[in-house]
């Protein structure tokens with residue numbers, strides 16, 4: 001299991017924790033998750049497209065250091081884009097789909113409800129879904145409903161609220177390794193979970209709050225380490241590619 005550093009972006013802290021510390025800017029990390037599995041290579045999310053962000057949200061000051069970015073990081077781990085068999089999107093916001101188009105040979109796995117919402121968003125969601133490059137001409141979708149086992153040791157759990165069809169991921173590597181729970185945007189930071197406060201951007205804050213509780217329960221039930229999406233302090237503690245969690249493939 002590899003965490004691929006895709007760069008950073010700045011936002012207001014009240015977007016991280018709804019209505020907390022308005023006017024405080026912070027820079028947060030954006031990353032993808034790569035899982036080498038016996039059933040094939042699984043990639044979860046693809047970061048942001050720098051040019052798209054510069055054009056559409058110049059105030060978010062997207063950043064990327066040399067070597068960052070989903071393709072660069074994948075290569076640093078010894079893989080090529082063509083090796084990815086399944087591209088799974090936790091949801092379809094721009095900072096999670098920006099590199100999808102680099103994987104035309106992969107099957108794109110996403111929630112059916114999420115794809116529908118991305119195509120016909122609420123007015124306030126339009127910017128979040130402004131990067132539609134995931135819907136390229138070679139795309140092949142596998143659309144999901146409900147909780148889903150993708151492959152042995154890889155399970156998606158519905159955690160809606162931040163967006164219509166949002167999924168979080170539990171990886172159970174086996175071999176005595178601890179389970180890993182990737183919340184994706186159901187929790188930007190550890191503080192969202194601890195204080196049970198949803199992020200400032202959301203479709204349904206009530207559903208999002210239920211999802212935060214579900215994350216806590218999933219972590220307990222699976223005795224999993226929790227990996228949040230956009231927490232600079234937490235990300236600095238995580239093992240980042242080309243280092244990995246465990247060696248060899250899962251399943």
Ligand SMILES: [Zn+2]
Nearest residue numbers: 091093162185
């Ligand atoms: Zn999001």
